[in-house]
Amino acid sequence: MSRVPRPPLDGLIDDIYYLAGASPYARLTLPPMPAALLIVNLGAPFRIRADADTETAEYADGCVVTTPTHGLEFGYPPWTRSVGVHFKPWGLAPFLPMPAVELCDRPVTVEQVWGRAASAGLRDRLATADGPPEMLTLLEEELMGRLGETAGLGLVSHTSSVIAAASGAVAIGDLSVGAGVSSTHLAQRFKELIGVTPKRLARTYRFAATVFALNVAGPIDWGEVAGGAGYFDQAHFGHEFRAFTGLTPTRYVEVRRRFLREHPGHVLDSWPLPAD
Numbered sequence: 001m002s003r004v005p006r007p008p009l010d011g012l013i014d015d016i017y018y019l020a021g022a023s024p025y026a027r028l029t030l031p032p033m034p035a036a037l038l039i040v041n042l043g044a045p046f047r048i049r050a051d052a053d054t055e056t057a058e059y060a061d062g063c064v065v066t067t068p069t070h071g072l073e074f075g076y077p078p079w080t081r082s083v084g085v086h087f088k089p090w091g092l093a094p095f096l097p098m099p100a101v102e103l104c105d106r107p108v109t110v111e112q113v114w115g116r117a118a119s120a121g122l123r124d125r126l127a128t129a130d131g132p133p134e135m136l137t138l139l140e141e142e143l144m145g146r147l148g149e150t151a152g153l154g155l156v157s158h159t160s161s162v163i164a165a166a167s168g169a170v171a172i173g174d175l176s177v178g179a180g181v182s183s184t185h186l187a188q189r190f191k192e193l194i195g196v197t198p199k200r201l202a203r204t205y206r207f208a209a210t211v212f213a214l215n216v217a218g219p220i221d222w223g224e225v226a227g228g229a230g231y232f233d234q235a236h237f238g239h240e241f242r243a244f245t246g247l248t249p250t251r252y253v254e255v256r257r258r259f260l261r262e263h264p265g266h267v268l269d270s271w272p273l274p275a276d
Contacts, residue, residue: 012091047075100195168206
């Protein structure tokens with residue numbers, strides 16, 4: 001179950017959710033999307049591999065993930081249980097004790113962000129709550145209690161919303177002009193609060209919009225898809241696709257079709273990919 005939190009958190013968060021059950025696959029790849037993530041884990045530890053050049057790390061209390069630039073591989077236990085938050089790209093910044101760029105493509109535990117006592121106390125309260133609705137309320141209250149002023153948040157959230165409204169198809173130079181600041185200042189604020197530059201966020205929005213619009217159940221004209229999404233040509237689109245997912249567009253569709261075939265109607269079908 002999930003729901004949108006009350007104001008002012010709704011300006012930072014898309015939804016808070018409760019998830020329990022068996023993962024459809026032992027390993028899932030989460031392609032990059034224009035969002036940040038907090039997971040408070042209440043079950044057995046899960047594992048995350050940030051990229052092909054790093055070792056898989058275990059997360060017992062949960063994890064914090066800023067807006068990524070490439071896919072993350074999640075390894076799940078046979079049964080998983082967690083409460084989490086899908087943040088807007090800028091939404092995690094008010095709850096971080098460090099600049100978001102320090103966590104870019106480097107998932108950390110909840111303890112590393114909020115401290116051992118706070119992390120353990122939150123998990124205990126959630127684990128003993130009287131059902132998922134109360135758990136979501138408890139997590140929302142925790143976030144409300146941690147919400148503070150964040151310099152530059154208005155600038156970054158407004159500019160990010162402009163990027164989102166255009167599905168990433170914006171002239172990056174126009175963003176700083178529209179915001180009334182220098183491109184250097186805007187990029188610095190974006191890295192501090194989101195972890196990536198406006199250009200990188202725009203690329204992620206464009207890629208996500210393109211992928212979500214695909215109908216993987218039918219035939220796909222990749223040239224038409226690339227042109228419709230504003231890519232220079234199909235080769236550029238293919239390069240971008242591989243950079244984000246590690247897969248060619250054709251292979252991506254094959255994997256998505258496998259998910260549809262093996263788990264029709266599953267709640268996770270729209271984005272994660274089987275990594276097995």
